[in-house]
């Protein structure tokens with residue numbers, strides 16, 4: 156097989172260094188061999204469809220810096236390509252490492268292609284949304300489509316250059332059977348999961364993604380799409396966390412990870428959803444162990460359900476904790492989560508919150524680059540070097556505005572004025588303050 160037709164995983168297994176591996180190694184500050192080893196054994200992925208020209212590829216997985224994804228896309232009644240492009244640009248300038256186009260209204264394939272064309276970072280999608288939208292537009296129920304539609308939609312997204320796809324493959328008939336009598340309050344909160352479950356119940360059939368997983372793998376291998384095994388059974392409330400349904404789906408995913416790796420397809424797991432802080436470590440460790448070290452694409456975790464309107468903060472707390480314990484890829488949550496379709500400002504604050512969580516985890520995990528940046532920041536603060544501080548900040552726009560809004564004419568800032576602890580200590584160490592004897 157020519158390396159033109161190999162996935163990043165297959166190239167790594169055959170000791171072929173791709174351009175993306177080289178760029179990622181430079182970005183992470185590690186030898187390319189480290190990237191190759193993790194790609195070859197499935198502990199890391201580089202999502203990149205061979206049809207998508209990406210100038211900023213990302214390696215996602217164990218021991219590499221934690222990455223952040225921003226979801227953009229339209230919804231019923233709110234559909235503007237112009238706004239989606241604005242969201243893309245805001246997400247990128249706030250530091251998103253990837254975007255997912257989750258549009259469910261308007262010309263979906265046109266929007267997807269334009270976002271792919273304009274994105275220098277990997278682009279993800281959830282193909283089943285398109286099948287549901289198509290059925291809805293034809294005046295049918297959102298679950299009225301054929302088994303073939305599922306596969307055709309995956310292929311259509313692949314041809315549009317999508318780099319990673321969520322496939323809700325873990326909800327099998329067995330998993331679903333037990334859900335009805337479970338104690339869960341919110342049975343299914345995943346959009347894709349609910350559509351699949353509805354389809355299975357209506358047609359009394361097995362999950363088509365599960366039944367046709369080999370065909371999906373063939374498409375993924377052809378285009379080198381990274382599959383993200385969607386957790387349709389993720390808990391949607393902290394009181395539902397870590398229950399049998401969530402774990403059963405995880406066991407199904409575990410077998411699918413093996414099947415993907417056998418075909419050289421890059422794969423990651425999604426999860427865990429709404430989980431109290433004291434259960435996050437266990438969830439992460441279970442996902443890593445049962446998922447055989449596959450990278451984890453974090454949904455949440457949201458450690459409380461009562462932060463509505465500020466769920467980007469709730470999620471950042473959970474994500475920092477989860478990433479410290481080994482998660483790799485944070486799917487952002489915006490202030491609009493659970494209440495509205497995010498607007499451009501929500502996208503900005505969602506990415507910033509998740510970047511903060513990622514950096515906190517990188518520092519705690521001992522990432523050399525992250526520690527060096529903290530070191531430089533400490534020096535800049537000690538020198539009152541505001542320009543350097545802003546350059547090193549995760550996102551400095553708001554801080555610059557604050558500094559300007561209440562200026563202070565000497566060293567320090569208007570927070571403490573003449574009682575600036577750093578200034579007093581600096582003066583003292585430079586001999587500007589003498590000790591009275």
Ligand code: SF4
Pocket residue numbers: 567568569570571572574575576577578
């Ligand atoms: S004035 Fe206070 S807040 Fe501002 S730099 Fe000095 S110590 Fe920090």
